[in-house]
Amino acid sequence: MKNKLSTTSRILVAFATGALVCAFFLPVWRIDLFAPQYPEGLMMNIWINGLSGDVEIINGLNHYIGMKHISVDMFPEFKFLPYVVGFYMLLGMLVAVTGSRKFLLVYLGLIVIGGALAMYDFYQWGYDYGHNLDPSAAIQVPGFSYQPPLFGHKRLLNFDAYSFPDVGGWVVIGASALAFSIWFYEWYRNRKKVSA
DSSP: OTTBOOHHHHHHHHHHHHHGGGGGTSOOEEEEEEETTEEEEEEEEEOSSOEEESHHHHHHHHHTTTOOOOOGGGOTHHHHHHHHHHHHHHHHHHHHHHOBHHHHHHHHHHHHHHHHHHHHHHHHHHHHHHHSOOTTOSSOOTTOOOOOOSSEEEEETTEEEEEEEOHHHHHHHHHHHHHHHHHHHHHHHHHHHHHO
8 A cells, every 4th residue: 555664664663663672771871081080981871761880980070070969860851761762662663563654754753853852851951960060169160161062072171071872872873763764765665656
């Protein structure tokens, strides 16, 4: 039928959707810090429901410049993110089972919206974390903020900070890219049929 995905596309949608389970078992984002006194680097892994890595060492350093203590409790998102990922998995499987091109388009739209909201939320957290400093901190640099990079590299005093997706994040990005590729393939396939 005209509005149905091919069998291959449905299998690939199911595969991409199933790959999202990795987000439950692998960190999705990471922040790395390097400085002369930490040449091996400090790392903080962000999962969909928690944090890991050198969080306490980072907290100890950040205390001197007045930054807030990083803890799981400061991220209410951790309480509902597993359900959000579960929703995307359910919707993706619905696309695969029904083969509906319209459902696939809705799914892709929600991927774009979800990704944009996640990055905006992360930016807002970084802004608050880097700007709202304790005025009684031991080290103060007037007019300087410590907002970590949203993506990529940023120099913060003597630290080089890097922010990138971690393994789970790359899986999610890859699964999303595959879903978009399926849409373009189906669009091209149906366009060729119409013009034939």
